Amino acid sequence: MASKKSQSNQHARAKIVHGEEECYQHSIEQLEELGFPRGVLPLKDLVECRRVRETGFVWMKQKAPYEHFFVASNTLVSYATEVTAYVEKGRMKKMTGVKSKQLLLWVPIVEMSIEESDAKKIYFKTPMGIGRSFPVTAFMSPEENKIYLENVKKP
Numbered sequence: 001m002a003s004k005k006s007q008s009n010q011h012a013r014a015k016i017v018h019g020e021e022e023c024y025q026h027s028i029e030q031l032e033e034l035g036f037p038r039g040v041l042p043l044k045d046l047v048e049c050r051r052v053r054e055t056g057f058v059w060m061k062q063k064a065p066y067e068h069f070f071v072a073s074n075t076l077v078s079y080a081t082e083v084t085a086y087v088e089k090g091r092m093k094k095m096t097g098v099k100s101k102q103l104l105l106w107v108p109i110v111e112m113s114i115e116e117s118d119a120k121k122i123y124f125k126t127p128m129g130i131g132r133s134f135p136v137t138a139f140m141s142p143e144e145n146k147i148y149l150e151n152v153k154k155p
Contacts, residue, residue: 014050014057023049027060035090035114040122040139042068043079056086072138076101077109090114100124 017026023046028038030051045063052058059082066079080097087093091113099106111125114136122139125131137145 013054014052014059017049018047020046023047023060026051030058030087034087034092035116035119036092036112036122037136037140037144039070039141039144040112041079041083042066043083056088057084058087059084070138073134075134078106090116 017023026049027041027043027046031038031040041060043060043062044066046060047063048059048061050057050059061082062079063081065081067076068079069076078099078101080099083095083097085092085095091111093111093113095110095112096108098109100109101107107126109124110127111123111131113123113125114121115123120136121133122136123131123133137148140148
């Protein structure tokens, strides 16, 4: 019972954004603020986004579940209608609604992070604590990738 009350308190204090265009812009701004590449959460047809700054709780709702294939990491990822997480700079934890296909199984992703000391890799963890890392460029938009590569080439 306490968790339902706590959850309703979270929703009451949340900044709420409605509409596909507004939610998309809001999610991009959040990803940039947290230090993640824009393409790491390619949610489609967003209808509502919420964020509680005090706790870091975010909630994104899309019209329907969505699967996305990340070519650069050769990974198929499934996003549920509702995706939630607790966020802080360089880290999303206690994630729900995100699964990655590994061999023949769908494996939940509960955390993703980028270490400030090594901002070249993004780390993903499962509930069992097993994780994988990929180059951060695998999740960048074409514009981000171009800027990143230009900055890497500079002496």
